[in-house]
């Protein structure tokens with residue numbers, strides 16, 4: 001596959017590429033004679049290589065011009081790599097402890113070189129399936145989301161700074177269209193790409209397609225996704241985009257980044273925690289009923305929202321006198337008005353997050369791309385049972401989201 005200087009790399013040609021790229025070779029201590037290279041991409045879209053030399057290690061990610069999990073029949077711009085590299089750099093600047101450093105970017109080749117997030121880091125989704133508790137996860141994710149969302153919003157930026165950043169990321173249009181299709185449209189209609197645990201969920205999938213209230217709600221969320229240029233969002237912040245140890249949390253894979261509604265990130269993360277929660281009964285066995293683990297996931301949902309709220313509003317407090325042009329300073333100087341503004345902003349963000357969480361759950365059960373949380377449950381009756389409970393919760397959540405005032409109310413619905 002070649003288009004004006006682009007070629008798909010493999011383990012062999014990547015060695016030559018690294019040898020001729022000083023910014024990568026230097027991270028390997030320039031010891032490029034005996035490199036160990038392994039392709040580890042387990043995501044839906046791209047190729048990811050781990051490269052280890054005797055004195056260093058890196059990860060190289062290459063975007064190819066189609067959707068990897070479907071094949072060449074679904075073309076997809078490899079320019080996504082540009083937006084991923086740009087977002088990674090910006091997010092690393094805003095939340096350096098939770099985003100890998102970018103060492104190299106080659107737009108022609110759609111290649112990003114970045115820090116190898118070394119073992120014992122694993123993908124969070126895998127840890128959630130294995131039943132591992134991560135005591136700092138909520139704190140770290142709240143910090144990542146508060147920093148990246150607050151500092152790229154009009155609460156911190158001038159309208160001129162914000163508009164030019166919005167314009168830059170507007171060009172990530174193909175990735176946005178993919179989300180519009182697979183999250184907000186396909187699950188609610190007949191689509192060749194949809195799938196579900198058949199025959200057990202046949203009538204559940206049909207019920208989603210025939211639910212007029214749900215379709216109106218998802219249309220509203222789709223409008224918000226397309227129209228609300230609130231902050232630079234990661235755009236795909238599910239539990240497969242987070243790598244963890246007990247001490248460390250790293251957000252990767254922001255190729256869907258653009259200026260969109262903050263709730264899309266908060267909701268993606270919380271919605272995927274709820275997917276993990278509903279999958280637990282399928283992973284329970286005689287040795288472990290997973291009850292305690294379910295309680296930990298629920299606590300993590302609550303802590304994520306509550307800590308995010310705290311960190312985000314405290315950044316807002318600190319930067320009230322800053323360059324942000326969303327509100328007049330005289331509003332901030334009036335304690336009652338400032339409280340009112342804060343409450344209004346945060347409750348809307350909460351309801352957006354709940355709506356997007358629900359949409360992200362529904363698409364993983366009746367849409368094209370499923371999650372390992374459920375797919376790894378081999379007993380199909382059990383799997384369908386877990387998926388149905390998650391789906392029913394998500395449908396309710398989407399419809400009733402505006403009636404919730406606290407995350408505790410949401411958790412009661414899940415339990």
Ligand code: ADP
Nearest residue numbers: 040041042043044045046048059115116117253
């Ligand atoms: P995709 O865009 O195809 O989903 P990801 O960026 O999610 O690709 O990467 C796929 C997999 O590669 C991840 O699940 C993770 O296992 C591994 N990976 C990606 N980036 C890194 C990194 N910087 N360090 C270590 N492993 C990584």
Ligand code: SR1
Nearest residue numbers: 044067179182236368369
């Ligand atoms: C064809 S849909 C592929 C999905 O994988 C990515 O990680 C995004 O979630 C996208 O929706």
Ligand code: MG
Nearest residue numbers: 043044240253
């Ligand atoms: Mg990924």
Ligand code: MG
Nearest residue numbers: 043045253255
């Ligand atoms: Mg990706």
Ligand code: MG
Nearest residue numbers: 238268360361
């Ligand atoms: Mg999702």
